[in-house]
Amino acid sequence: MGKVLVVFATRAGETEKIANLIAEGVRFTGNEARVKNAKDIKNETDLQGFDAYAFGSATYHGDMMAGMKTLLFLAEKAGLEKKVGSGFGAFGWSGEAPDRIFETMANIFQMNMVTGPLRLKSSTLGGGIQMAQDYGKQIAEKLQV
Numbered sequence: 001m002g003k004v005l006v007v008f009a010t011r012a013g014e015t016e017k018i019a020n021l022i023a024e025g026v027r028f029t030g031n032e033a034r035v036k037n038a039k040d041i042k043n044e045t046d047l048q049g050f051d052a053y054a055f056g057s058a059t060y061h062g063d064m065m066a067g068m069k070t071l072l073f074l075a076e077k078a079g080l081e082k083k084v085g086s087g088f089g090a091f092g093w094s095g096e097a098p099d100r101i102f103e104t105m106a107n108i109f110q111m112n113m114v115t116g117p118l119r120l121k122s123s124t125l126g127g128g129i130q131m132a133q134d135y136g137k138q139i140a141e142k143l144q145v
């Protein structure tokens, strides 16, 4: 059984809902998932001991939230190379945050990334629930190979 850590940064709660749905998708596969707010990750040791990571932030003013930036600087020192990586986030129209998070995990942390980030306008609209749960399953599948 693999362990997946899902960390989110949110202002209005949508990205937290997506984080919980991704965790549900992971658990459907029989793997373990922990969900944490980026604000509660205090140092790099809080990030250790997992096989896969999903980092997510809402997009505000074309950018990820400050809490996710701080988290990514901590993650740089956490030795995540070759671990399974993924990025997600709620957005309104441009959705830069999930892309930037995903690119950082791929290029700086050298993680084993899933096919792309999950960008959702809402956790409930347009099949969002299913898409987020399926993203969790995709993360878990990557643990097997």
Ligand SMILES: Cc1cc2nc3c(=O)[nH]c(=O)nc-3n(C[C@H](O)[C@H](O)[C@H](O)COP(=O)(O)O)c2cc1C
Pocket: 009, 010, 011, 012, 013, 014, 015, 016, 057, 058, 059, 060, 061, 062, 063, 090, 091, 092, 093, 094, 095, 096, 121, 122
């Ligand atoms: C002041 C403000 C600025 C925003 N800027 C952006 C933006 O630059 N690009 C975008 O795609 N969405 C933008 N949004 C929309 C949010 O990303 C969207 O409402 C998202 O669902 C919020 O996620 P959260 O509930 O996790 O905080 C903005 C929303 C507000 C209120």
